[in-house]
Amino acid sequence: MNSHPILIIGQGLAGTALAWRLWERGVSFTIVDRDEALTSSKAAAGLLTPITGMRLTLTEHYGAWLGEALKFYRQKERVLGLRFVHSRRHVRWFKNDKEPQRWATRMADPRVNAFIRSNDPTFDAEVFSVERGGFEMKHSGYLDTATYLAASRRFFDQLGHVVTTDFDHRELDVNASEVTWRGTTYRVAIFATGWEAARHPWFDWVPFLPVRGTILTARADLHGEHRIMSKGCWVMPREDGTLRIGSTYEVAFDRPNEVDPAKLAELHETLRRFVKVPVEVLDQRAAVRPSIEHQRVLIGRHPGKPAIAFLNGLGSKGTLQSPAVSRLLLSHLLDGASLPPAMDLSGNF
Numbered sequence: 001m002n003s004h005p006i007l008i009i010g011q012g013l014a015g016t017a018l019a020w021r022l023w024e025r026g027v028s029f030t031i032v033d034r035d036e037a038l039t040s041s042k043a044a045a046g047l048l049t050p051i052t053g054m055r056l057t058l059t060e061h062y063g064a065w066l067g068e069a070l071k072f073y074r075q076k077e078r079v080l081g082l083r084f085v086h087s088r089r090h091v092r093w094f095k096n097d098k099e100p101q102r103w104a105t106r107m108a109d110p111r112v113n114a115f116i117r118s119n120d121p122t123f124d125a126e127v128f129s130v131e132r133g134g135f136e137m138k139h140s141g142y143l144d145t146a147t148y149l150a151a152s153r154r155f156f157d158q159l160g161h162v163v164t165t166d167f168d169h170r171e172l173d174v175n176a177s178e179v180t181w182r183g184t185t186y187r188v189a190i191f192a193t194g195w196e197a198a199r200h201p202w203f204d205w206v207p208f209l210p211v212r213g214t215i216l217t218a219r220a221d222l223h224g225e226h227r228i229m230s231k232g233c234w235v236m237p238r239e240d241g242t243l244r245i246g247s248t249y250e251v252a253f254d255r256p257n258e259v260d261p262a263k264l265a266e267l268h269e270t271l272r273r274f275v276k277v278p279v280e281v282l283d284q285r286a287a288v289r290p291s292i293e294h295q296r297v298l299i300g301r302h303p304g305k306p307a308i309a310f311l312n313g314l315g316s317k318g319t320l321q322s323p324a325v326s327r328l329l330l331s332h333l334l335d336g337a338s339l340p341p342a343m344d345l346s347g348n349f
């Protein structure tokens, strides 16, 4: 292990991927996290979906990053002796008259076509209301984020890498080439603190656009349907027999865990128009996605404080993006590799 370690602040999907990447490379690190019961990463459904959004667009880098993410999570499953990444087909049903037209243009693109399993998926009309058809995606699924995060934390804790505390940046002594925190010197401190970075004095210039979301845990008899089904909202059958249903979107810089009643009512109404069988809601929770304008992920060193680094902007795609983005940041910090210009924190402002 390297005697001049790395300090990671935050153990969400970002900080956890960084920790694993350092563990893989044999570089010593400390991860500081306050162990909140509810965070963006703990609330997330963990969906891996190639084609998303109102415009039915293929996520950038999806093919390459999914391959990297699956390899990354499967290897962690082997180390931890658990399963947390699950393959699931995902059916997107058209919710208005514009979507079939848009889809006709999109599916002509061979890059999009590579993720389509069927343009004529089946459904059980006793369970779902479908009016306009849809398409079924392959290479989709979900990460059980809570299991992955908790098991990773236990693993790193047993190795003595975890400090549970509320990190206060005023305790960090920063100079040009290193930082010192609670008596230990680190070559770099990486802030992986999610949406809260928007309020941090060192990062308040980054154009954050945090997006709160409410997600439901529920039960319903879907007549054996195990695919993820979407029509305005998504319904995801989980391994444990429950469903995750989501999600709302509202820009929010505070009250991260407050469920917005109006948005929640909209979600229930969308669900009612999609699922015909009774749905029993077991839990509802809200958290804030760390999004940056133009849905950008930003990584790299702080422009004025080179011993401080940053990984943020995972938005609604932390499951897919964190394995690749953590690798890119650490190659930059440890090997001097260039960052992709579009992701470079100091190059973008």
Ligand SMILES: Cc1cc2nc3c(=O)[nH]c(=O)nc-3n(C[C@H](O)[C@H](O)[C@H](O)COP(=O)(O)OP(=O)(O)OC[C@H]3O[C@@H](n4cnc5c(N)ncnc54)[C@H](O)[C@@H]3O)c2cc1C
Residues within 6 Å of the ligand: 009, 010, 011, 012, 013, 014, 015, 032, 033, 034, 035, 036, 039, 040, 041, 042, 043, 044, 045, 046, 047, 048, 165, 166, 167, 168, 192, 193, 194, 195, 196, 212, 213, 214, 215, 246, 247, 286, 287, 288, 289, 290, 311, 312, 313, 314, 315, 316, 317, 318, 319, 320
């Ligand atoms: C409702 C909802 C549904 C979602 N669904 C999906 C999905 O289906 N697929 C997907 O890929 N993504 C989804 N996401 C988004 C995904 O959760 C995010 O991309 C991801 O969680 C971001 O991870 P992060 O590590 O950057 O941030 P966070 O999860 O916010 O982690 C930051 C960590 O830092 C800690 N921290 C912050 N400040 C301090 C401090 N001062 N001291 C100590 N600790 C600190 C926090 O406690 C937290 O543990 C969803 C998010 C929400 C809210």
